[in-house]
Amino acid sequence: MSGGSKDPPYTSAFIMAVITYLEAIRQALFDEMSADERVFVMGEDVGAYGGAFKVTEGLQDKFGEARVIDTPISEIAIVGSAIGASYMGMRPVCEIQFIDFIACCFDMLTNFAATSRYRNGAGVPIVVRGPCGGGVGGGPFHSLNPESFFLNTPGLKMVEPSTAYDAKGLLKAAIRDDDPVLYFEHKFLYRRIKDEVPDEDYIVPLGKAAVRCEGSDLTIITFGAMVHTALDAAKQLEADGVHAEVLDLRSLAPLDREAILASVAKTSRVLLLYEARRTGGIGGELAAIIAEEAFEYLDAPIMRIASEDAPVPYAPPLEAAFLPTVDKVVEGARKLVEY
Amino acid sequence: MTGKSTLNADEWRVADPDRPSDLLAREQLLEMYYFTRLAREVEERLVILFRQSKVIGGLYRSLGQEGESVATAYALQRRDAVLPLIRNMGALMTMGVRPIEIFRQYMAKGTSNSRGRDLNIHIVHMPAPDTHEPVIVGPISMLGDSIPVAAGIAMGARMRNNPRVAMAWIGDGATSTGAFHEGMNFAAVQKIPLVVVAEDNKYAYSTPISQQMAIKRIDERAESYGIAHELVDGNDMLAVYDVAKRMVESARAGHGPQLIGIDTMRMQGHAQHDDARYVPKTLLDEWTAKDPLRRFRQVLIERSIAGDRELDYIDKMAKDYAAREADLAVDEPMPDPATVTRGVYAGDDYAVPRIELVKSPFARVSAGLKTRPTQEEVS
Numbered sequence: 201m202s203g204g205s206k207d208p209p210y211t212s213a214f215i216m217a218v219i220t221y222l223e224a225i226r227q228a229l230f231d232e233m234s235a236d237e238r239v240f241v242m243g244e245d246v247g248a249y250g251g252a253f254k255v256t257e258g259l260q261d262k263f264g265e266a267r268v269i270d271t272p273i274s275e276i277a278i279v280g281s282a283i284g285a286s287y288m289g290m291r292p293v294c295e296i297q298f299i300d301f302i303a304c305c306f307d308m309l310t311n312f313a314a315t316s317r318y319r320n321g322a323g324v325p326i327v328v329r330g331p332c333g334g335g336v337g338g339g340p341f342h343s344l345n346p347e348s349f350f351l352n353t354p355g356l357k358m359v360e361p362s363t364a365y366d367a368k369g370l371l372k373a374a375i376r377d378d379d380p381v382l383y384f385e386h387k388f389l390y391r392r393i394k395d396e397v398p399d400e401d402y403i404v405p406l407g408k409a410a411v412r413c414e415g416s417d418l419t420i421i422t423f424g425a426m427v428h429t430a431l432d433a434a435k436q437l438e439a440d441g442v443h444a445e446v447l448d449l450r451s452l453a454p455l456d457r458e459a460i461l462a463s464v465a466k467t468s469r470v471l472l473l474y475e476a477r478r479t480g481g482i483g484g485e486l487a488a489i490i491a492e493e494a495f496e497y498l499d500a501p502i503m504r505i506a507s508e509d510a511p512v513p514y515a516p517p518l519e520a521a522f523l524p525t526v527d528k529v530v531e532g533a534r535k536l537v538e539y
Numbered sequence: 540m541t542g543k544s545t546l547n548a549d550e551w552r553v554a555d556p557d558r559p560s561d562l563l564a565r566e567q568l569l570e571m572y573y574f575t576r577l578a579r580e581v582e583e584r585l586v587i588l589f590r591q592s593k594v595i596g597g598l599y600r601s602l603g604q605e606g607e608s609v610a611t612a613y614a615l616q617r618r619d620a621v622l623p624l625i626r627n628m629g630a631l632m633t634m635g636v637r638p639i640e641i642f643r644q645y646m647a648k649g650t651s652n653s654r655g656r657d658l659n660i661h662i663v664h665m666p667a668p669d670t671h672e673p674v675i676v677g678p679i680s681m682l683g684d685s686i687p688v689a690a691g692i693a694m695g696a697r698m699r700n701n702p703r704v705a706m707a708w709i710g711d712g713a714t715s716t717g718a719f720h721e722g723m724n725f726a727a728v729q730k731i732p733l734v735v736v737a738e739d740n741k742y743a744y745s746t747p748i749s750q751q752m753a754i755k756r757i758d759e760r761a762e763s764y765g766i767a768h769e770l771v772d773g774n775d776m777l778a779v780y781d782v783a784k785r786m787v788e789s790a791r792a793g794h795g796p797q798l799i800g801i802d803t804m805r806m807q808g809h810a811q812h813d814d815a816r817y818v819p820k821t822l823l824d825e826w827t828a829k830d831p832l833r834r835f836r837q838v839l840i841e842r843s844i845a846g847d848r849e850l851d852y853i854d855k856m857a858k859d860y861a862a863r864e865a866d867l868a869v870d871e872p873m874p875d876p877a878t879v880t881r882g883v884y885a886g887d888d889y890a891v892p893r894i895e896l897v898k899s900p901f902a903r904v905s906a907g908l909k910t911r912p913t914q915e916e917v918s
Contacts, residue, residue, distance in 0.1 A: 276721040280684060281691030288692055320657065
């Protein structure tokens with residue numbers, strides 16, 4: 201049903217509605233819980249309150265307390281009991297209230313969940329989802345992008361949608377996947393992004409990137425909220441006659457190496473844009489893949505644009521200086537094409 | 540116990556409800572003795588294999604704790620879930636894990652449950668939902684993690700309308716972890732049928748219990764969660780069984796999680812490399828006199844359940860069985876290095892969460908003498 205590496209196949213056969221990124225996540229939960237009694241939701245304040253961002257609003261009314269479980273403030277117990285329940289054939293979806301708190305269950309995810317299938321063949325089909333990202337004045341503990349914490353842990357999968365369509369399709373795919381999937385939802389996009397989403401069942405397969413904007417002069421490889429920063433930058437560059445391609449990774453583990461290398465072969469210049477801190481971030485891994493496998497295509501050094509190497513600051517002028525911006529991307533892209 | 544060797548329906552009703560061990564038939568008592576002896580003999584064989592450098596990595600003994608491991612697991616039904624630790628070899632024998640599975644694991648064989656990926660009793664058994672087999676989930680080395688996972692297993696089984704009691708063992712050291720706290724509290728709030736066996740074996744590696752907790756009794760850990768708890772002499776197998784049986788049935792009846800505090804002693808170092816010179820000799824002497832296997836043997840003789848000749852025969856049976864199983868495992872192949880990245884993700888069913896389960900020589904007789912019929916026997 202999904203368009204694989206291309207944009208979704210919007211056709212007249214679908215009943216389309218324009219909904220927010222947040223609503224798309226909620227719809228995915230409703231759909232999957234309606235279709236599969238093994239799916240249940242657990243997390244802090246997800247029940248009657250509907251979650252800190254109201255993602256799970258209405259869920260408990262429809263599915264009851266047994267399937268929408270309010271937990272103590274216990275990320276270890278949330279993920280640990282989800283692992284156990286998944287062993288018994290359930291499909292738990294855990295909400296981490298702010299994704300920063302995923303550090304509290306790091307051990308459960310990296311040592312228990314990620315190794316279980318490899319060690320004894322016992323799969324752990326759980327989804328751990330939560331709001332990531334900055335730009336909303338959240339400060340050091342409500343703004344993180346934790347993907348690089350987990351990138352070095354085989355056994356986990358990771359996704360981060362940039363559109364409402366992908367938010368719904370990726371979450372459905374994650375819930376149906378037989379491995380543990382970390383689903384990062386960018387809180388800046390929750391109510392700011394709206395696009396057309398079919399009512400019909402569809403998934404966006406894990407491990408497939410999407411070209412958001414075709415170009416020939418350079419490739420901006422990015423994901424999450426930075427897709428929109430990249431698209432804004434591409435628009436400005438277009439006015440100067442620079443044609444930037446924007447590749448939305450969508451899945452961070454596994455990476456769509458084919459799509460990455462195809463775009464690099466096409467444009468020969470790469471700008472890696474990610475919102476986490478620069479050092480040790482996913483950009484380093486992407487740069488290494490490109491250097492190892494597409495070195496002969498490169499006409500310029502691989503460039504990273506990411507957040508500053510500091511904790512996420514609170515004050516708006518500090519956060520603005522900390523985060524990647526359209527201006528920084530445009531400036532970087534110009535340097536690359538002039539190289 | 541009155542020393543009677545057979546039971547009938549009338550006798551069940553007059554038994555002391557606080558002492559479910561009164562209802563154990565002769566064959567069941569002998570089976571408990573057999574499992575305890577077998578756990579010890581399997582480990583004795585492992586020591587030999589360790590000295591021959593055939594065990595890869597460390598060897599962890601449960602010497603002195605075999606009795607409580609058997610007596611707690613014996614309180615379960617066959618279909619329940621167990622999450623043992625390295626010192627619960629007795630629980631694994633009780634649930635019917637074939638000893639060869641243990642030898643394969645310790646020697647990192649390609650035929651082992653983990654296909655050489657993980658060590659010692661880090662094994663997993665996931666039965667099909669309609670089989671009368673236990674769920675077995677071995678520990679990971681981050682001790683304490685088993686508690687929330689055990690809670691999830693019992694919760695998930697309940698959600699699937701296929702209820703099982705989960706029993707998880709934990710040492711005094713691991714009760715200091717955050718995972719223990721979060722798992723206990725969550726299980727209490729959700730009234731999950733979880734029975735936690737908290738073993739005060741006096742040392743966590745080299746750290747004495749006085750530096751692990753400021754409370755006097757390990758079972759008091761449960762108090763703040765609103766979880767029922769009791770402390771028992773862990774080297775008195777029937778006393779352990781009595782508490783465990785009551786708690787398992789209480790959990791099964793919907794009264795939420797339970798915690799059994801086990802007062803026992805780790806009789807060797809943390810692992811074979813550790814000579815445990817930090818343990819006072821007087822303490823070891825005191826507990827040597829309380830060896831659970833010897834005490835249980837004494838009880839069986841005093842109550843005329845069996846004589847020395849029969850018990851010696853069981854000893855030999857267990858020892859020979861352990862030796863045969865070890866010999867079979869020794870010659871099995873190591874894993875193929877080419878498989879190193881297989882089975883990380885779904886779609887490559889390289890390892891299967893299954894272990895071979897066996898019945899004890901007493902199973903056929905004891906099954907007909909269960910103190911109360913199991914659900915599957917009723918149906």
